[in-house]
Amino acid sequence: MSRALNRSDLEEANAEFYAAIEAGDLDRMSAVWADGTYADGVCCVHPGWSMLRGREEVLRSWALIMANTSYIQFVLTEVEADVYGDQAVVTCKENILTADEDTEAGFLAGGSIVASNVFVRSSGEWRLLLHHGSPILNVTEEE
Amino acid sequence: MSRALNRSDLEEANAEFYAAIEAGDLDRMSAVWADGTYADGVCCVHPGWSMLRGREEVLRSWALIMANTSYIQFVLTEVEADVYGDQAVVTCKENILTADEDTEAGFLAGGSIVASNVFVRSSGEWRLLLHHGSPILNVTEEE
Numbered sequence: 154m155s156r157a158l159n160r161s162d163l164e165e166a167n168a169e170f171y172a173a174i175e176a177g178d179l180d181r182m183s184a185v186w187a188d189g190t191y192a193d194g195v196c197c198v199h200p201g202w203s204m205l206r207g208r209e210e211v212l213r214s215w216a217l218i219m220a221n222t223s224y225i226q227f228v229l230t231e232v233e234a235d236v237y238g239d240q241a242v243v244t245c246k247e248n249i250l251t252a253d254e255d256t257e258a259g260f261l262a263g264g265s266i267v268a269s270n271v272f273v274r275s276s277g278e279w280r281l282l283l284h285h286g287s288p289i290l291n292v293t294e295e296e
Numbered sequence: 297m298s299r300a301l302n303r304s305d306l307e308e309a310n311a312e313f314y315a316a317i318e319a320g321d322l323d324r325m326s327a328v329w330a331d332g333t334y335a336d337g338v339c340c341v342h343p344g345w346s347m348l349r350g351r352e353e354v355l356r357s358w359a360l361i362m363a364n365t366s367y368i369q370f371v372l373t374e375v376e377a378d379v380y381g382d383q384a385v386v387t388c389k390e391n392i393l394t395a396d397e398d399t400e401a402g403f404l405a406g407g408s409i410v411a412s413n414v415f416v417r418s419s420g421e422w423r424l425l426l427h428h429g430s431p432i433l434n435v436t437e438e439e
Contacts, residue, residue, distance in 0.1 A: 194378040196387055196412070201433030204387050204410050206376065233349065235337040237416065240383040242426055244339055244347050267347050269339070269428040271414060273380065283385055285412045287430030290344030 163234045166279035167243045167270055171227040177219040187273050187280035198285040200266050224252035239274040265289045306377045309422035310386045310413055314370040320362040330416050330423035341428040343409050367395035382417040408432045
């Protein structure tokens with residue numbers, strides 16, 4: 154276990170995932186996710202959704218979300234990154250500002266999502282294998 | 297990548313996680329989760345909760361949940377297991393039957409949770425590193 158190894162590369166890969174959503178850029182999003190032998194194992198849970206499986210299905214969902222999002226901005230907090238050989242786990246809280254075209258101009262909604270992101274090292278790059286995001290609904294015992 | 301390697305051991309480790317919850321047995325639950333050098337990286341999201349980090353905090357949350365659950369039963373569907381060297385990802389849908397002591401006797405509530413479970417191979421055993429469960433709230437584009 155090399156917790157420190159490639160940690161900044163890993164945090165950069167994690168940040169690029171959110172930057173791709175903010176930019177609404179499906180090409181950048183495609184480059185974020187694992188491919189090749191990992192493609193079938195790619196999986197994604199959007200907040201409140203069920204599991205999506207396979208690179209193609211996951212990217213299709215992002216295309217749909219991007220097409221229906223006029224503005225979204227992420228402020229990440231509580232970012233924790235651990236490297237385990239050629240795999241890595243990043244967890245973070247997504248503090249989201251968003252606007253919807255169906256609502257009145259200027260309307261912004263906020264929300265907090267907790268995310269688990271599992272990366273694999275592929276051809277020297279960290280690529281996203283699993284993203285699981287879920288709404289924070291309850292106050293936990295700690296708070 | 298060896299998708300087939302140790303897949304049944306992996307599915308057994310995943311099933312033991314849910315069996316430990318059903319049995320309300322914290323010792324069995326302790327044996328499910330990764331320990332040693334992995335202990336700090338252990339993380340868990342209960343449905344609607346924020347992220348819990350570290351083996352101790354995660355096990356404390358399970359003790360609390362077990363103390364407040366008189367009856368719970370899991371039927372797992374859509375179980376998918378992928379092995380990546382010494383790490384593995386299991387995803388599944390938790391179909392839950394539960395009863396709460398505060399409600400009238402015999403009351404059972406159901407619910408569906410989507411779960412991502414990341415395991416690490418430690419001393420020849422699959423141990424749970426990350427569990428992320430979240431409520432299924434929306435109908436996805438696929439349904």
